[in-house]
Structures are given as C-alpha cells and as structure tokens.
Amino acid sequence: MKIAMVGSGYVGLVSGACFADFGHDVVCIDKDQSKIDRLHQGIMPIYEPGLDALVENNVKAGRLSFTTDVAEGIRGAQAVFIAVGTPSRRGDGHADLSFVYAVAEEVGASLANDAVVVTKSTVPVGTGDEVERIIQASGTPHKVSVVSNPEFLREGAAIGDFKRPDRIVIGAEDDFGRDVMREVYRPLFLNESPILFVNRRSSELIKYAANAFLATKITFINEMADLCEKAGGNVQDVARGIGMDGRIGSKFLNAGPGYGGSCFPKDTLALLKTAEDYDSPVRIVEAVVKVNDSRKRAMGRKVIDALGGTKASRGKKVALLGLTFKPNTDDMRDSPSIDIAETLGNAGVSIAAYDPEGMEQARPLMPEVAMCDSPYAAIEGADAVVIVTEWDAFRALDLDRVKALAKAPLLVDLRNIYNPDDMRTAGFTYHSVGRPRAE
Incomplete structure (x- = not known):
C-alpha cells in the first residue's frame, strides 16, 4: 500500500x-x-x-x-x-x-x-x-x-x-x-x-482524555511527595503501595519536578478550552494544570532552600544536570528546567548545565545559563548539584570526583535516582523529592 x-x-x-x-x-x-x-x-x-x-x-x-x-x-x-x-x-x-x-x-x-x-x-x-x-x-x-x-x-x-x-x-x-x-x-x-x-469524535477525545489522565497521575503523586516530606513518609513506598493495586497501576507514579514536553502541557490546555466551548468544565484537569505550573518554580525554590535560603544563595553557583523534559529526547518544550533556571537566576544564582542531547535546543531558552561539555565541567566549582532529568549518564556519577570538583557536597536530586543512605555514606548532603533527607 x-x-x-x-x-x-x-x-x-x-x-x-x-x-x-x-x-x-x-x-x-x-x-x-x-x-x-x-x-x-x-x-x-x-x-x-x-x-x-x-x-x-x-x-x-x-x-x-x-x-x-x-x-x-x-x-x-x-x-x-x-x-x-x-x-x-x-x-x-x-x-x-x-x-x-x-x-x-x-x-x-x-x-x-x-x-x-x-x-x-x-x-x-x-x-x-x-x-x-x-x-x-x-x-x-x-x-x-x-x-x-x-x-x-x-x-x-x-x-x-x-x-x-x-x-x-x-x-x-x-x-x-x-x-x-x-x-x-x-x-x-x-x-x-x-x-x-x-466514531471519529470519540477517537479525537480519547487522545486528550488519555494525556489528561496521565498528567493527573503525575500531578497527584507530586502532591503526595510534598505531603510525605512534611509528614515523614517516603513517596516511593507510597507509589509502590498504591501502584500494586490493579485499578491504579504503577506507571506515571514517579515523583519529580512536574510534567513537560510536547503533549501534556498543550493537550491539557486544549482540553480545558474544548470543555469551555461545550460548557462542560473539567475541574480536575483545571487543577492539574495549575498545580503543575506552580510545581516547576517550587522546585527552583527547593534548590534555593537547600542552599540556605534566598540571601545565602545569592552569588552561588548551581550545576543543572539534565535540561530536556525527559531522557532520550532533545525536546525542551515546557521542560521544568526552564522554570527552575529562571527561578534560580531571579535569586541571583549562576548556573552551569549539561544535557546529553538538549543543549542546542536549550541555549535560546536559557541565554544566561553556561552550557558545558560534560557533567563534571558543570559541577566544577558548584555550590550545589541538581539532577533535573534522569538521563542514564547521571545514574552512576563518580561521587568522589563530584565531591572533589564541587565547592560543597550538596546534591538535590529532583528525580530520586540515588539512594539516600548511599549518599549519606558517600558524605553528601542529599535532598530528594518526597523522601527523608540525608546529611
């Protein structure tokens, strides 16, 4: 054919x-x-x-x-x-x-x-x-x-x-x-x-409904992560516990800095506008969009807090590892890294960054960020290392080398790819999402 x-x-x-x-x-x-x-x-x-x-x-x-x-x-x-x-x-x-x-x-x-x-x-x-x-x-x-x-x-x-x-x-x-x-x-x-x-109209709705539901799962577990941090729980245990329920499923229950990319942000927004046109509001999706938008900047403030607060962070350097909205793509559309970098920059923090595939796309979106040719080049002289995207290249960093290059052994892991106990043993002050701190 x-x-x-x-x-x-x-x-x-x-x-x-x-x-x-x-x-x-x-x-x-x-x-x-x-x-x-x-x-x-x-x-x-x-x-x-x-x-x-x-x-x-x-x-x-x-x-x-x-x-x-x-x-x-x-x-x-x-x-x-x-x-x-x-x-x-x-x-x-x-x-x-x-x-x-x-x-x-x-x-x-x-x-x-x-x-x-x-x-x-x-x-x-x-x-x-x-x-x-x-x-x-x-x-x-x-x-x-x-x-x-x-x-x-x-x-x-x-x-x-x-x-x-x-x-x-x-x-x-x-x-x-x-x-x-x-x-x-x-x-x-x-x-x-x-x-x-x-029928044709059902097919058109299926796509939007699917993406909106997945975006809702991501946003839900991110809010549970915030609750875990305040209540002393571990969001990974919570996600595992609810994900074993066949009615819920384990996918899209990884806490992090919020969703981005080419689909979820524009599709949830388009679904809201379609619902308005038909006078059939989708209140859950409205909340999802608002919560996700605010979460990205909240992750920037999380890094500032790890640095000691707004006053203490001014003039410090942060290394961002990962810029694309997810690994194995060069897509920067609505990536959380954009809002995180802007929040840090507004607080007077200088930023060096590395991404295996996304730096060419990121440069015009982040003109104040210094793009580096390796994760270790970004880490050199940094007061904090922040993992934004869970590329495989960041899952087995040479932690001794990281400590030797960075000004301080401070790692903020927004994707929970490291074990808090292992990081404590390695001598890091370690912040993750929805899990107990290790220091």
Whole structure:
C-alpha cells in the first residue's frame, strides 16, 4: 500500500519510517525544504533513539522517500496522513489548527484517486468534521473518507510504541475508512495488537482524555511527595503501595519536578478550552494544570532552600544536570528546567548545565545559563548539584570526583535516582523529592 505522510516532524517521521518498515511504500512530505534536504542526507530533525538507522534502512530499501510537493507525494496514495503540529494558540490556549486545515485544503485540491485522509495530529473534538468539509469544498471528484487515528508515542521510546502498541484507535464513519485502515495496520495483526474502532469524535477525545489522565497521575503523586516530606513518609513506598493495586497501576507514579514536553502541557490546555466551548468544565484537569505550573518554580525554590535560603544563595553557583523534559529526547518544550533556571537566576544564582542531547535546543531558552561539555565541567566549582532529568549518564556519577570538583557536597536530586543512605555514606548532603533527607 502507498501511504503519504504530510508533516515530517516527530509524529510524521516516526510513523512514516515505521510504516515503511512494515513494508508499505511511504512518502513523507514537508514544506520545509531544509528539513527535506537534511533527511535526504540522512540527518534527522529530531533526536529519537534508533530513528536514524530505521530511516536509513528503509530509504535504501526504496520504501521511504521525502518531498516538499504535496500533489506529487499523495499521488496514488490510498491513505494520506495529516501529521502537522497543533501548538497552543497564542492568547487563548486553543489548539492552533491552521496547519491541519491548510493541509486538508491542499490535499483536497490535489487528490488524483480515492483515498482515506487520516488525522494523526492531536486535534480537538470536531476537527475531523471540518477537515471533511474542507476536502468536500475543494470539489474533488474522488471518494474520500476522513478518519481519526491518534498517536500514543512516548518520546525516547516511540519506535517500540509504534511497533508494539497498547492499542490502535481508529475513528471512522464508514466501511471504506475502516477497511483501508485495517490494511494499513495489517502487519500489526501478527502481534495481536488490539484495534479499537470508534466514531471519529470519540477517537479525537480519547487522545486528550488519555494525556489528561496521565498528567493527573503525575500531578497527584507530586502532591503526595510534598505531603510525605512534611509528614515523614517516603513517596516511593507510597507509589509502590498504591501502584500494586490493579485499578491504579504503577506507571506515571514517579515523583519529580512536574510534567513537560510536547503533549501534556498543550493537550491539557486544549482540553480545558474544548470543555469551555461545550460548557462542560473539567475541574480536575483545571487543577492539574495549575498545580503543575506552580510545581516547576517550587522546585527552583527547593534548590534555593537547600542552599540556605534566598540571601545565602545569592552569588552561588548551581550545576543543572539534565535540561530536556525527559531522557532520550532533545525536546525542551515546557521542560521544568526552564522554570527552575529562571527561578534560580531571579535569586541571583549562576548556573552551569549539561544535557546529553538538549543543549542546542536549550541555549535560546536559557541565554544566561553556561552550557558545558560534560557533567563534571558543570559541577566544577558548584555550590550545589541538581539532577533535573534522569538521563542514564547521571545514574552512576563518580561521587568522589563530584565531591572533589564541587565547592560543597550538596546534591538535590529532583528525580530520586540515588539512594539516600548511599549518599549519606558517600558524605553528601542529599535532598530528594518526597523522601527523608540525608546529611
């Protein structure tokens, strides 16, 4: 089957490469000529483990190609995926659907055969109806079915998630759309991946509901961590104890500095705006957004407190280890490190930082932060070391070297990757999240 993927960013490129690896003939389309040129050279526009090799192998096999020409790319395609960005719209927080609608208009005007148009972008409920109206208004004589097929890819594990999904959600309104989508995902039938067919609007809501629920779990355990610190509990024990309940589950119960990234912040906000439009408020999600926003700065204040308070911290140096919102990505969107660095900077603290993949993206967002070429370069002369992102490179730091380089053996672990007793034995004053202090 020929598949066209309009949009070659994170979702489009990963999805296109995986479809090609299944044996489909895939064309990835993007208006950004420089991005397409780099892809032709084998240069990935994003960091995702294994993606470069996956793209290279399928390009060599002749199953994956790239173009900026929509009409050329979709010619002969039985499934045309829309995988462009839907960022939060400035001013009101609604999802910006201008890119989605522009693609729908161009696809409608360029179709040369019957096809299923698939919305892969994360879009508010009812977007598929408008995409269908736009395509029909183009006057295309061809049979078109508009389908919703949300993605559930975790950055850093996207290829595995695509090839071994928990579920595949397809929102279709007719048999034509359902039949084509069965053929698109037929290679996954061998893995017995569950496919859920629903109507289009339900599919659009599933994506937002899933992300909002996961964001709620993260925010809940972060508030439990604050309570543990005041009441003498250990949040990791609490998380383990409730996570063993099958009704709750253990995933997304790791306390930390708050959620960030390309999905949770914009999707929870878009869900709030959709709920307002339908006069059906989602109060729990409202609270989640507010609590998460305040938590990031609270983590900056946690570091200031560890340094002895506002007055004592002025003029001191902090080493930030990890800048991206999670490991195994270069994504800095809404990363907690941004607010933490701003809070520290406002308190007169100087900052040196290191991240294995995110520093190029971080530089324009953190102009006052000194980027270093190794964790130890950042630690040299620091009054405190702060672990913000749980990269594997930070899980086995040479603690003797850290103590020798830093001004003081003070480590603030916002991801709880070290054992408090081990840190005490190593001679550190150690602060973590929701656990007893070690000093």
